[in-house]
Amino acid sequence: MSTKKINSEQGHWLLAKMGKRVLRPGGRKLTETLIQNLEITSKDSIVEFAPGMGYTAQLILNKRPLQYSGIELNEEAAQRLQQHINTPSQKIFNTSAAQTGLxxxxxxxxxxxxxxxxxxxxxxxxxxxxxxxxxxxxGLYGIHELGLKPENISENSKREVQQNLAKAIHVNARPLTKEEWCQLLQKEGFKIKSIQESPMDLLKLKRIIEDEGFWRTLKIMFNIFTHPKAKEKILIMKNTFKKYESHLTSFAIVAEK
Ligand SMILES: C[S@@+](CC[C@H](N)C(=O)[O-])C[C@H]1O[C@@H](n2cnc3c(N)ncnc32)[C@H](O)[C@@H]1O
Structure with a gap:
């Protein structure tokens, strides 16, 4: 799939097009907890993988780190970010987090x-x-990702959730259980320092207001209701999240090298 242009078939870009800025499963609060746990100071050189719409980038930059580097794979998103983040100590690189070049x-x-x-x-x-x-x-590595629960979820349920999520959001979403996320980090040498969990309420009205504020929520709702095709796709996403609510969650994990 091309990563040049923003592909609004994909759930996160479709929501971004409707005006949504917070595109992570545990919402703004879980991001704030993660940032708190990372204890960012003016001595830090910090890298953000996939800054997307730049929401977390701004929270990080408010902490005035020594150096900020954003690694964004999508060319259009990277170019948009570069319009605001482009100084010798604050840079956006249009490349993959698998090969940052740093x-x-x-x-x-x-x-x-x-x-x-x-x-x-x-x-x-x-x-x-x-x-x-x-x-x-x-050094610390903080992640905020989609989770599966309970820990002993059957392979069949896991497959069903993954397949239906992929269909609804047009991205090959592969969430993991808490233990699986921890093992993945530990396998590469990290020690787990903290784990926080929050419900996966991305498209619930209460969470949207919490994440985006009242007026932006009104704007997002207006955009959705005046774009029937987007509305149809977003309803499919919302119904899929609802259907698998008992299996979906989100984790913020801080791991130490
Ligand atoms: C669901 S959005 C999340 C954006 C942002 N982190 C947030 O939480 O609001 C996924 C983002 O990951 C970026 N992305 C996907 N694979 C990537 C990779 N290998 N390296 C860097 N960015 C990547 C996409 O371009 C997109 O901006």
């Missing part, structure tokens, strides 16, 4: 949200290995 042992923190979930397992590992390679010893 120097090894050069970073103190890495953060990535809602981007590992959309990779096959081998690619997830490549991206985690890249985070490990660029981090200094004791």
């Amino acid at each position: 120097e090894q042992l050069s970073q103190t923190k890495v953060i990535g949200e809602a981007m590992l979930s959309m990779q096959v397992d081998a690619r997830k590992s490549e991206i985690i290995q890249e985070a490990y390679r660029i981090l200094k010893p004791e």
Whole structure:
């Protein structure tokens, strides 16, 4: 699939087109917890994998880190970000998080949200290995990703959730259980420092207001109701999330090199 133009067939870009800025499963609050747990200071060189619409980038930049690098695969999204983030100490690179081109042992923190979930397992590992390679010893890697529950979910249910999610959001979403996410990080050498869980309420009205604020929510609703094709696709997404509500969740994990 081309990563040049934003493909609004994909659930996250469709929502972005409707005005949504928070595109991660645990919402703004889980992002804020993750950022708090990463303890970002003005001494940090921090890399964000997949900044997307730049929402978390702004939260990070508010902490005035020494250096910020955003690694965004999609060319159009990267170009949009570059319009606001482009100084010697704040850069956006249009490349894959699996191959950032950054120097090894050069970073103190890495953060990535809602981007590992959309990779096959081998690619997830490549991206985690890249985070490990660029981090200094004791550096922190924070992720915020789509989760599956309960821990002992059957293989059949897992497959059903993954297949139906993929159909609804037009992205090969492959969420994992808490233990599976932890094992994936540990396999590449990370130690787990903290784990937070939050419901996967991305398209519930209460969460949209929490994430986007009242006026932006009104704007998003207006956009959805005046774009019938988008509305139909978003309703399919919402119904799929509802159908698998008992199996879907989100995790924010901080791991240490
Ligand atoms: C669901 S959006 C999440 C965006 C943002 N992190 C957020 O939480 O709002 C997924 C993003 O991951 C980016 N992406 C997917 N694979 C990537 C990769 N291998 N390297 C860098 N970015 C990637 C996509 O272009 C898109 O911006």
